[in-house]
Amino acid sequence: AQSVTQLxxxxxxxxxxxxxxxxxxxxxVSVYLFWYVQYPNQGLQLLLKYLSGSTLVExxxxxxxxxxxxxxxxxxxxxxxxxxxxxxxxxxxxxxxxTSYGKLTxxxxxxxxxxx
Amino acid sequence: NAGVTQTPKFQVLKTGQSMTLQCAQDMNHxxxxxxxxxxxxxxRLIYYSASEGTTDKGEVPNGYNVSRLNKRxxxxxxxxxxxxxxxxxxxxxxxxxxxxxxxxxxxxxxL
Numbered sequence: 001a002q003s004v005t006q007l008x009x010x011x012x013x014x015x016x017x018x019x020x021x022x023x024x025x026x027x028x029v030s031v032y033l034f035w036y037v038q039y040p041n042q043g044l045q046l047l048l049k050y051l052s053g054s055t056l057v058e059x060x061x062x063x064x065x066x067x068x069x070x071x072x073x074x075x076x077x078x079x080x081x082x083x084x085x086x087x088x089x090x091x092x093x094x095x096x097x098x099t100s101y102g103k104l105t106x107x108x109x110x111x112x113x114x115x116x
Numbered sequence: 117n118a119g120v121t122q123t124p125k126f127q128v129l130k131t132g133q134s135m136t137l138q139c140a141q142d143m144n145h146x147x148x149x150x151x152x153x154x155x156x157x158x159x160r161l162i163y164y165s166a167s168e169g170t171t172d173k174g175e176v177p178n179g180y181n182v183s184r185l186n187k188r189x190x191x192x193x194x195x196x197x198x199x200x201x202x203x204x205x206x207x208x209x210x211x212x213x214x215x216x217x218x219x220x221x222x223x224x225x226x227l
Contacts (some may be wrong), residue, residue: 007121009156036214042219043120043206044159090158103149103174106158 002027004091006107014115015083020091021110023091030096033074034104035065047089050074057109062084068097086114118142122207128225129197137192137222139207145217147210148190150182152203153221155176155217159206173184197226 007022025031032051036044048059055067072090084106091107123138141148146167151159151174161163161174163182171182179201181193190209204223208216 004158004220006158036218045218046215049215056208092221103161104159105163106151106160108158 001028002093002105004093004105004107006089006110007089009108010111010113012057012113012115013081016080018058018079018104019081019113021086021089021091023026023076023107025072025093026049026090027072027093027095031093032096033065033067033078033088034086034092035059035063035074035076038091038109044090047076048066051088081112081114083114084101085112085116087112120207120217121210122205122219122222124222126223127162128227129194130227131198134193134195135196135197136194137205137207137224137225138189139191139219140189141207141209142188143209143217144187145209146187146221148211148212149208149216150192151206151208152176152201153206154203162192162205168182170216180190191209199226202226 003026005024013019034049035047037047038044048057050067058064063078088109088111089107092104120141149164150162153159160176165171165184168187183191204221207219207220208215
């Protein structure tokens with residue numbers, strides 16, 4: 001069985017400040033890792049993903065996350081946030097092998113609120 | 117391309133009523149999923165369909181049934197709604213283990 005723990009339920013931050021949203025996972029097999037973002041009253045959108053290769057992955061809007069296998073973490077960072085980054089962020093994991101057909105296990109979510 | 121569409125957007129039911137949530141995708145994806153989202157609990161998988169003609173239980177299947185009508189459509193049925201099924205329901209699709217694409221959600225209130 002897999003599990004995902006997002007260590008902060010809410011993160012308030014001022015505009016242009018850096019932010020880190022923490023995610024730890026537990027799994028007995030190799031994993032794929034994802035960060036999804038949900039804006040108010042909308043569905044989830046993929047922000048970035050780690051499947052293989054470089055452990056540092058980036059999104060088009062300045063977020064990055066680093067896969068740390070030894071610490072079983074996949075923290076999300078942005079050096080300078082904008083008001084428009086206010087949203088709920090979900091970390092998720094799926095089996096990299098076997099026949100799990102992409103079933104995702106989600107964390108509880110972190111609400112990022114950017115203040116002017 | 118519309119991506120993943122869900123109907124209805126909102127629904128209010130009385131305890132014991134039944135309803136079907138509809139989901140369709142136009143991306144030719146093999147796999148489809150139904151999740152429910154509850155505050156502080158993230159998203160939990162209800163049922164999934166790895167490919168047309170197959171369905172399987174997820175983490176919280178009790179009280180629900182699904183039908184993979186064809187490659188495009190995957191419906192979720194509540195036979196006898198209960199207040200505990202008040203939630204936001206999301207449908208998603210993917211090419212096997214790759215990125216899942218989510219619909220806009222259905223907000224369900226069971227009184």
